[in-house]
Amino acid sequence: MNQAVISCLHANLPAVEAVLKDIELQGITNITCLGDLVGYGPQPNEVIELIKEKKIATCQGCWDEDVVDGLDACDCSYPSQIAERRGHFAHQWTTEKLTKENKDFLANLPYSIRKDKCLFVHGSPNSQHEYLLPDMDAFAALERVENAKAEILFCGHTHQPYIRELANGSIAVKVKNSGSKDIQKKEMNLPMRRIVNAGSVGEPRHGGTKATYVVYNDITNDVKIREVEYDIELTCKAIINAGLPPIFAWRLKNGFEFAERAEDASHVCER
Amino acid sequence: MSQTWIISGPPGCGKTSWILNTFKNHSGNCGYVRLGGYSEINLEQAINSKIDFAFLKDQIPNLLDLSSSKLPLEVEKENILIIIEFPQFFIPKFQGISGIDLRVIKELEIYNLQPNKYLHFGRDLELPIKDTLDFKAIESCSIDLKKNIWDPASLNTFWFELVNGAYGDVYRAKALMNLPDGRYILFNWILTQKGSQYQTLNQVAPLNGRPERHSEIVIQGKNLNFQLIKSTINNCLLSDAVLEHHQATLRNSQLQTSRN
Amino acid sequence: MIERWALISGLKGDLDTYELIQKDLKKTPGNITLFVLGDMIGPEKNCNKLLHRLINPKSNDLQPWCIYGWWEEQILLESGYRGNQRAEALRINKGEEVVKSLINAVDKSFLDWIAALQFGFVELDCGLIHGSSKDVGDDLTLDTPPLTLLDRLTRLQVNRLFTARSTQQFHLELTEGILNSEVHDLTGNHKKEQKVPQKAVIGVGAGKNYTLYDVGTDNTQFVRAGYQSEKKKNGFGLHF
Numbered sequence: 067m068n069q070a071v072i073s074c075l076h077a078n079l080p081a082v083e084a085v086l087k088d089i090e091l092q093g094i095t096n097i098t099c100l101g102d103l104v105g106y107g108p109q110p111n112e113v114i115e116l117i118k119e120k121k122i123a124t125c126q127g128c129w130d131e132d133v134v135d136g137l138d139a140c141d142c143s144y145p146s147q148i149a150e151r152r153g154h155f156a157h158q159w160t161t162e163k164l165t166k167e168n169k170d171f172l173a174n175l176p177y178s179i180r181k182d183k184c185l186f187v188h189g190s191p192n193s194q195h196e197y198l199l200p201d202m203d204a205f206a207a208l209e210r211v212e213n214a215k216a217e218i219l220f221c222g223h224t225h226q227p228y229i230r231e232l233a234n235g236s237i238a239v240k241v242k243n244s245g246s247k248d249i250q251k252k253e254m255n256l257p258m259r260r261i262v263n264a265g266s267v268g269e270p271r272h273g274g275t276k277a278t279y280v281v282y283n284d285i286t287n288d289v290k291i292r293e294v295e296y297d298i299e300l301t302c303k304a305i306i307n308a309g310l311p312p313i314f315a316w317r318l319k320n321g322f323e324f325a326e327r328a329e330d331a332s333h334v335c336e337r
Numbered sequence: 338m339s340q341t342w343i344i345s346g347p348p349g350c351g352k353t354s355w356i357l358n359t360f361k362n363h364s365g366n367c368g369y370v371r372l373g374g375y376s377e378i379n380l381e382q383a384i385n386s387k388i389d390f391a392f393l394k395d396q397i398p399n400l401l402d403l404s405s406s407k408l409p410l411e412v413e414k415e416n417i418l419i420i421i422e423f424p425q426f427f428i429p430k431f432q433g434i435s436g437i438d439l440r441v442i443k444e445l446e447i448y449n450l451q452p453n454k455y456l457h458f459g460r461d462l463e464l465p466i467k468d469t470l471d472f473k474a475i476e477s478c479s480i481d482l483k484k485n486i487w488d489p490a491s492l493n494t495f496w497f498e499l500v501n502g503a504y505g506d507v508y509r510a511k512a513l514m515n516l517p518d519g520r521y522i523l524f525n526w527i528l529t530q531k532g533s534q535y536q537t538l539n540q541v542a543p544l545n546g547r548p549e550r551h552s553e554i555v556i557q558g559k560n561l562n563f564q565l566i567k568s569t570i571n572n573c574l575l576s577d578a579v580l581e582h583h584q585a586t587l588r589n590s591q592l593q594t595s596r597n
Numbered sequence: 598m599i600e601r602w603a604l605i606s607g608l609k610g611d612l613d614t615y616e617l618i619q620k621d622l623k624k625t626p627g628n629i630t631l632f633v634l635g636d637m638i639g640p641e642k643n644c645n646k647l648l649h650r651l652i653n654p655k656s657n658d659l660q661p662w663c664i665y666g667w668w669e670e671q672i673l674l675e676s677g678y679r680g681n682q683r684a685e686a687l688r689i690n691k692g693e694e695v696v697k698s699l700i701n702a703v704d705k706s707f708l709d710w711i712a713a714l715q716f717g718f719v720e721l722d723c724g725l726i727h728g729s730s731k732d733v734g735d736d737l738t739l740d741t742p743p744l745t746l747l748d749r750l751t752r753l754q755v756n757r758l759f760t761a762r763s764t765q766q767f768h769l770e771l772t773e774g775i776l777n778s779e780v781h782d783l784t785g786n787h788k789k790e791q792k793v794p795q796k797a798v799i800g801v802g803a804g805k806n807y808t809l810y811d812v813g814t815d816n817t818q819f820v821r822a823g824y825q826s827e828k829k830k831n832g833f834g835l836h837f
Binding site for chain 1 (some may be wrong): 488490491493494495497498501503539565569572573579
Binding site for chain 3 (some may be wrong): 201226237238256
C-alpha cells in the first residue's frame with residue numbers, strides 16, 4: 067500500500083495545498099509529516115490548521131520545537147551568521163503570529179513516529195537538529211538507522227530528497243583487553259538498511275523550485291521522489307506582504323535555497 | 338630609460354590583471370597610479386577604488402605608489418615602468434596618445450607625469466580582447482570595509498546572492514575582504530565571465546584585533562538596492578566579541594600545535 | 598627518544614594513586630606526556646589535595662594535561678555552570694546524598710578551573726576524551742557495536758580514540774570492512790563502496806589502571822600503578 071511522507075512545510079500554504087492535492091490524485095490516504103510546519107514562510111497558522119484538519123500524523127521539527135521552547139537550537143545549526151540573523155528574525159515573526167492553540171499543537175507533537183519497521187523523524191534519531199546528508203559517512207549513516215532499531219529511516223531537515231540504500235556491509239575487529247593475553251578476532255555482517263529523505267514541501271533546496279515529497283510502498287518497498295509545481299509567486303507576494311526578509315522570496319523563486327544549506331553532516335549540537 | 342603608459346578600458350575588461358603581468362615581466366622599477374575616470378550620462382564610474390593598488394602592491398611589494406603626487410627618486414627612475422590605470426567606457430576617437438581624454442592630461446599634470454604610450458582595451462590589439470561590454474547605463478556603489486572582518490560562511494552567501502541578482506543586476510563586483518583567520522582575499526566577478534575569481538593575497542594579518550589594511554567592495558550594475566546591500570553586509574560582519582572568540586580559538590589551536 | 602603518552606582517569610580525588618602513577622612514570626623510559634582524561638573528582642573522597650596538585654605540580658612531577666570527565670560535568674551542572682540544568686541524572690540514579698557528597702568533596706575555589714577544562718584533546722590523529730565525541734557520559738566498551746565505535750571516531754575525525762568512561766582497559770581495532778552505499782536523488786543514482794578505515798578505540802582504564810601509548814609504534818600497554826617492577830616478571834603489561 068502506498069503512503070506519502072512529507073516534510074519541512076515551512077508555512078508555505080500554496081506548496082502544501084499543491085502537494086496534498088498531488089497525494090490525493092494518487093489515491094493515497096496514509097500521510098506522515100516529518101515536521102517543520104512553520105518557519106521562514108508567511109502562513110504558519112494556515113498550514114498548521116490544514117495539517118490538523120487532514121489529521122496527518124506529524125512529528126516535531128526543529129522549528130516547531132524552537133517556536134515553542136524559545137530559540138533552543140544551537141547557533142551552529144545555522145550555516146552562517148547571516149543565516150542565523152535571518153532565521154532569528156523569522157523565528158520572532160512566527161512566534162508573534164502563531165495562535166496559542168497552534169503553539170500547543172506544535173508543543174505536543176512527538177519526536178518520532180514508529181510504524182512497524184519504519185521510523186519517522188525530522189532530523190535524525192539523535193536530534194531534530196542533526197542533518198543526515200546524502201553523502202555523509204556510510205557507516206555513520208547506517209549507525210543512525212541501526213541504533214534506532216529500524217529498517218527504514220524516514221527523515222527531512224536537509225530539504226534535499228534522496229533514497230539511500232546501505233547494503234552488503236561487514237566489519238572485522240581485533241580485540242585485546244587487560245584481562246587476557248589473547249587477541250580475539252571477530253567479523254560481523256551488517257544489515258541492509260535504508261534512509262529516505264522526504265525533501266521539503268515549502269522550502270526545497272535541491273536546486274529547483276518544485277516542492278518535493280516521497281511515496282513509499284510498504285509491500286514492494288519501492289520509494290519514489292515526487293516533484294510538484296505550485297504557485298510560487300503567491301508565496302513570494304505573501305512573504306513580502308508579511309514583512310519577512312525579501313531574500314526568502316528571491317531564493318524560493320529562483321530555486322536558490324540550496325545556497326544556505328548546511329555542509330556538516332556529522333555535526334551534532336553539544337548543548 | 339623610463340616609460341609612462343596609460344591603460345584604459347571599461348569595467349571588468351582585465352586592466353589590472355594585464356598590468357600585473359606587465360609589471361612582473363619588467364626587470365626594472367614599477368610605479369602605479371589609478372585615476373578615477375569620469376562618469377557620463379547614465380554611466381557612473383566607481384569611486385576611485387584603492388583595491389587595485391592594494392592588490393598590485395601585495396603581489397609586487399616594491400611597487401611605487403605614485404598617487405600621492407610623490408615622484409620617484411632619481412635612483413628609482415632608472416628603467417622605471419609607470420602605468421596609469423584609467424577606467425573609460427568609450428573607445429577613444431583618435432589613435433595613440435592623441436586619443437587621451439584632455440581631462441586626463443590635465444589631471445596627470447598634478448602627478449607631473451607625461452605618458453608616452455596609450456592603450457585602450459577593445460581598441461588596441463596589443464591588449465587581450467576579453468570583456469569589453471557595451472554599457473548603456475550603469476550605477477556604482479562603493480563601501481569602505483576597512484577594519485571589518487567577515488563571517489566566512491556569510492561572505493559566501495552574500496557573494497552568491499550579489500552576483501546572482503538578489504540586490505539588482507550586477508555587471509561588475511570587486512572586493513578586498515578580511516577573514517578572521519587573517520586572510521586577505523580578492524573577489525572579482527564580471528557578468529560575461531564564468532563564475533567569480535577568488536585570490537588569497539600574500540598578506541596575512543595577525544590573530545589580534547582588526548587589520549588596518551585597505552578593504553572595500555565596489556559594485557557596478559543597474560537597479561541596485563544599495564540599502565539592502567549595506568544592511569546585508571552589516572549582518573555578515575563580525576562583532577568584536579565574536580571576532581575575539583574566533584581569533585582566540587585559532588590562537589589556541591596554534592599553541593596546541595606548537596606544544597606538539 | 599621514544600615518545601609515549603600516559604593516559605589516566607578516574608582518580609576521584611585519590612592523591613596517593615596519582616603519586617604512585619607519577620612515581621611509575623619517572624621510571625618509564627621515553628619522553629612521556631601525561632594526559633588525565635577526567636573524573637579527577639568524585640563523591641567518595643575529598644578531592645581538594647589532588648586538584649591542588651594537578652593545578653600546581655611539584656617540580657619533579659610530569660605536567661598533567663587535564664580534560665573534564667563525567668563527575669566534573671555533574672559538579673558543573675549542579676553548581677550552575679550549565680545554565681538552568683542541574684545534575685538530575687546523578688540525583689535520580691545515585692540519590693541526593695551522593696550529589697551532596699560530590700559538592701562537599703570539592704572546594705568551590707576549584708570550580709572555575711574545572712569549568713575551563715577542555716572536552717577533549719586531538720593529538721596527531723588521536724582523540725583523547727573522557728566518554729566520546731557524542732557525550733562525556735558515553736560508555737564505550739568492548740561490547741559497544743563496531744558501528745557505534747566507528748561513528749564516534751568519524752565524528753571526531755580521528756584514527757584512534759582514547760576513552761575512559763567505561764573504566765575498562767581494552768584495545769579494539771577495526772581491521773577490515775566494507776559497506777555499499779547507493780543514493781538515488783533527483784540527479785540520478787550514485788554508487789559508492791566505502792571501506793572501514795584502520796581505526797581503533799582504546800579504553801584507558803581508571804584509578805590505578807592506566808595506559809601507556811607508544812606514539813611511534815602505535816603500541817598500547819596496559820599498566821597497573823605500582824606494579825611496574827613486577828610487570829617484567831609477570832608480563833602484566835600487555836602490548837598490542
